[in-house]
Amino acid sequence: MLIKRVKIKNFRQYYGEVELNFATEKEKNVTVIRGENGVGKTAILNAVKWAFFETFTNNFLNKKDLVNNTALKQGKSRCSVEIEFEENEKHYLLLRDYDQKTRKSKLVIYPYSGDTLGSSLPDPTIVINTLLPKEMAEYFFFQGEGSNAVNVGNNGSDLAKSIRDILGFEVANRLITDLKSLSKNLRSKIAELDTSGEAKKLRQKLDDIEDSLSIDIEALSGKNELLPKLKKQLQDVETQLDQINNHDLQNLKQKERSLEREIIELKKNIRSANIKKVSNIARYGWAVFGYDFASTSQDFIDESELKGRLPEPYNETFIKDILEAKECICGNDLASQKDAYEKIAGMLSQAANPVLLQRLSGIRAQIQDIKTLHELAADNIKENIETLQQTHERLAVKKKELAEIVEKIGLIPEDRIQKLQNSKKKLLNDVSITDKSIGKLEGSIETNSALKAGLERKLKDATPNNDALSAVQLKKLFVEELAEVIESHLGKTEKNIRLHVLTEVNKSLDRFSRHDFKIKVEPSNFSFQLLDKYDNKVSQGDGLNLLLNLTITSSLINFAASRRDVKDPILSSATVAPLLIDAPFGVLDNKYRNVVVSELPKQARQVIFLVSSSQWSKAMDKEIRSKVGKEYLLILEETSDKRDKEIDYLSVKGEKRAVSRYNCDVDRTVVEDVT
Amino acid sequence: MDDIISELKRLKEEHMQEKKDDIYFRTIEKLLVIERQAIYGTLSQKNKKIELEIDKEMKNYRELKNVN
Numbered sequence: 001m002l003i004k005r006v007k008i009k010n011f012r013q014y015y016g017e018v019e020l021n022f023a024t025e026k027e028k029n030v031t032v033i034r035g036e037n038g039v040g041k042t043a044i045l046n047a048v049k050w051a052f053f054e055t056f057t058n059n060f061l062n063k064k065d066l067v068n069n070t071a072l073k074q075g076k077s078r079c080s081v082e083i084e085f086e087e088n089e090k091h092y093l094l095l096r097d098y099d100q101k102t103r104k105s106k107l108v109i110y111p112y113s114g115d116t117l118g119s120s121l122p123d124p125t126i127v128i129n130t131l132l133p134k135e136m137a138e139y140f141f142f143q144g145e146g147s148n149a150v151n152v153g154n155n156g157s158d159l160a161k162s163i164r165d166i167l168g169f170e171v172a173n174r175l176i177t178d179l180k181s182l183s184k185n186l187r188s189k190i191a192e193l194d195t196s197g198e199a200k201k202l203r204q205k206l207d208d209i210e211d212s213l214s215i216d217i218e219a220l221s222g223k224n225e226l227l228p229k230l231k232k233q234l235q236d237v238e239t240q241l242d243q244i245n246n247h248d249l250q251n252l253k254q255k256e257r258s259l260e261r262e263i264i265e266l267k268k269n270i271r272s273a274n275i276k277k278v279s280n281i282a283r284y285g286w287a288v289f290g291y292d293f294a295s296t297s298q299d300f301i302d303e304s305e306l307k308g309r310l311p312e313p314y315n316e317t318f319i320k321d322i323l324e325a326k327e328c329i330c331g332n333d334l335a336s337q338k339d340a341y342e343k344i345a346g347m348l349s350q351a352a353n354p355v356l357l358q359r360l361s362g363i364r365a366q367i368q369d370i371k372t373l374h375e376l377a378a379d380n381i382k383e384n385i386e387t388l389q390q391t392h393e394r395l396a397v398k399k400k401e402l403a404e405i406v407e408k409i410g411l412i413p414e415d416r417i418q419k420l421q422n423s424k425k426k427l428l429n430d431v432s433i434t435d436k437s438i439g440k441l442e443g444s445i446e447t448n449s450a451l452k453a454g455l456e457r458k459l460k461d462a463t464p465n466n467d468a469l470s471a472v473q474l475k476k477l478f479v480e481e482l483a484e485v486i487e488s489h490l491g492k493t494e495k496n497i498r499l500h501v502l503t504e505v506n507k508s509l510d511r512f513s514r515h516d517f518k519i520k521v522e523p524s525n526f527s528f529q530l531l532d533k534y535d536n537k538v539s540q541g542d543g544l545n546l547l548l549n550l551t552i553t554s555s556l557i558n559f560a561a562s563r564r565d566v567k568d569p570i571l572s573s574a575t576v577a578p579l580l581i582d583a584p585f586g587v588l589d590n591k592y593r594n595v596v597v598s599e600l601p602k603q604a605r606q607v608i609f610l611v612s613s614s615q616w617s618k619a620m621d622k623e624i625r626s627k628v629g630k631e632y633l634l635i636l637e638e639t640s641d642k643r644d645k646e647i648d649y650l651s652v653k654g655e656k657r658a659v660s661r662y663n664c665d666v667d668r669t670v671v672e673d674v675t
Numbered sequence: 676m677d678d679i680i681s682e683l684k685r686l687k688e689e690h691m692q693e694k695k696d697d698i699y700f701r702t703i704e705k706l707l708v709i710e711r712q713a714i715y716g717t718l719s720q721k722n723k724k725i726e727l728e729i730d731k732e733m734k735n736y737r738e739l740k741n742v743n
Contacts, residue, residue, distance in 0.1 A: 171714065172707065172710075174710050175706050175707060179725075181722070478729065478733065482706070570700070570707065
């Protein structure tokens with residue numbers, strides 16, 4: 001496919017009509033569209049993508065607001081993109097129109113010859129899909145700067161389908177369906193013509209078996225399409241689970257549980273220590289608080305003892321002995337001195353008796369107890385305080401460890417893992433069921449095919465010699481054989497395609513990449529996997545991803561080129577779309593940029609680069625200049641005053657060109673042909 | 676003599692295969708043109724046209740089968 005012309009009307013930055021003619025000559029097949037950021041390069045890419053497929057690049061925001069703001073203010077709610085393209089020497093005009101009020105778009109394709117437009121094609125979407133399937137478009141119309149670079153490895157089954165589509169599998173499959181439908185009609189006709197009893201019975205049986213075969217074949221085809229999809233989904237889920245690293249989560253969870261148990265134990269220890277603290281207060285509190293009093297009491301007793309005041313200086317027995325002897329220790333006769341006798345007798349009331357002595361001894365013992373308990377209290381309380389302090393410290397450490405673990409767990413999307421594991425379980429089950437169904441269906445088809453062959457032989461013998469009937473039977477056989485030939489051809493071609501694309505992808509990879517990488521194509525689903533020289537999977541960053549995208553695109557172009565001379569009676573040559581890349585070199589380093597800019601135009605039939613000044617070097621310009629057939633500048637026009645804003649300039653063939661203008665009539669982007 | 680007979684047999688088989696392929700692929704090509712016209716153009720009565728093309732080849736097919 002060659003895009004000859006694109007006309008954009010009131011689409012995003014483009015007010016009114018803007019027209020771009022693309023380079024289509026073989027020797028000069030490159031169109032360069034240059035503009036600074038925000039001027040409308042991505043809008044051009046998206047205008048083309050939207051016109052063909054009604055899709056946009058990922059970074060194209062507000063996808064429903066397509067109409068230019070100035071046009072909207074003027075009451076114009078429609079925008080459109082018109083693309084004139086050529087395919088297989090036939091010319092088409094595609095028109096996509098959008099009404100922002102109703103948010104509805106319309107696609108029409110007209111074939112045309114000279115200046116005469118034909119009637120619009122009945123199903124434009126199918127036409128586009130057979131020329132360039134939507135999935136395949138991701139490899140041809142894309143944004144280089146990360147946001148829309150195709151993620152190699154995720155597009156397996158879509159890419160396989162796309163390749164089948166551009167080779168015309170869709171058309172061939174439609175023919176198979178039509179032939180099968182015709183065969184069914186012929187079967188009914190045969191039944192009408194065949195009036196013999198035995199043959200009729202056999203035919204009825206044959207009809208039943210054919211019906212059953214047809215159902216089984218359709219079901220098998222569905223299951224065979226489903227199985228690689230399921231396997232791909234399973235592979236994706238397993239990859240996602242690997243990326244999350246489920247093993248880490250299990251370890252963290254185990255640590256979390258262990259820490260939670262330790263924390264519970266430590267809290268229990270703190271509670272016990274606190275209980276002990278209370279019990280220490282109960283047990284030793286009075287000794288602690290009474291210690292000073294006890295010490296004072298003991299000092300008092302000791303002092304009193306020392307001074308002879310305690311115990312009482314007079315012993316009761318001693319006084320009684322004096323009174324009985326009626327003689328004082330000083331020798332005075334007490335019998336004659338009544339006053340002295342009564343004085344001494346009066347001392348009896350205060351004299352120390354055994355009971356008092358016992359009490360004093362008791363007090364001493366109590367004081368000693370208080371002192372002993374006080375010493376014990378010091379040890380116990382100190383130990384208790386230390387225990388509490390250490391346990392609190394350990395608790396704080398464990399709590400911190402737990403918080404760290406919880407934070408780490410929080411970073412792992414646990415719900416997602418659970419969901420992925422559930423998906424994996426379901427997908428494993430689905431794969432197993434589908435596998436079994438395929439086996440069962442294959443067995444049933446084999447049995448019924450053998451039965452059918454047997455019945456057909458019997459039927460041939462039993463059918464009366466009727467010319468009309470024989471003719472219809474022969475026609476039915478021919479129709480069925482035609483369908484079989486197509487089916488077998490498609491099957492063989494598909495195997496060859498896979499091998500061919502794989503070879504091409506690895507050849508392109510050698511050309512583009514400095515690393516010793518290779519690409520493996522999964523036979524079941526046609527997905528790509530980048531491997532290093534030791535066959536380990538390679539993780540892809542933006543730069544490598546873009547490079548791989550370009551590699552696959554380049555391989556598809558080469559594959560299509562290799563089909564150009566193949567005389568295939570059923571399938572067409574692969575169609576390849578122009579390569580339309582916005583910011584193609586943003587994430588590539590200089591060496592890759594120069595390789596890519598020189599290689600792509602050699603391989604692709606038509607290349608359109610949308611570049612800003614930062615993406616376009618003198619070296620690149622020199623590399624590609626001889627291939628440039630058309631060159632445009634995107635110029636920003638603003639209604640506002642220039643004030644202190646700088647005018648942007650771009651260098652075109654050594655000449656400095658202004659790409660921003662102020663005090664203009666309308667805010668818009670205009671296109672200037674600088675070829 | 677056996678060699679000659681076997682070579683003639685091989686040539687005949689080759690010729691038959693070619694003839695068979697010719698009939699099948701020629702017919703399929705014509706039918707695909709009809710399918711493509713239906714998709715890319717405005718072809719009406721597609722099924723009828725498919726059947727007509729098959730009918731046109733029936734003579735050759737009958738011949739092929741009779742030879743067999």
